[in-house]
Amino acid sequence: MPTYAYACKDCDHAFETVQSFSDASLTVCPECGGTLRKKFNTVGVVFKGSGFYRTDSRGGSSSSAPAASPAKESAPKDTKPAPAAAAN
Numbered sequence: 270m271p272t273y274a275y276a277c278k279d280c281d282h283a284f285e286t287v288q289s290f291s292d293a294s295l296t297v298c299p300e301c302g303g304t305l306r307k308k309f310n311t312v313g314v315v316f317k318g319s320g321f322y323r324t325d326s327r328g329g330s331s332s333s334a335p336a337a338s339p340a341k342e343s344a345p346k347d348t349k350p351a352p353a354a355a356a357n
Contacts, residue, residue: 274310279303 271290276283277298286295295305 274308275305276308277301277303278306283308 270287272285272287273294274283274285275295277300280298280301280303282298282300284299288295294307297303298305
């Protein structure tokens with residue numbers, strides 16, 4: 270659940286509270302009963318570095334074509350020469 274920061278417009282009392290996304294925003298200051306405003310903070314996630322690229326996890330070439338599959342081995346061929354025809 271996220272933490273929200275509030276500040277009172279009347280007495281400048283500032284505090285944080287944990288609320289669900291579906292909870293309504295607070296409107297009344299617990300100190301003086303004045304009007305609250307929600308403070309917006311910077312994002313809690315910071316990405317540092319050169320970034321992530323499509324080729325970071327790939328090895329070898331960077332082409333998008335699939336790697337060639339190895340050729341299927343066929344049955345061994347008869348390597349004996351055909352008998353020569355008798356010349357008469």
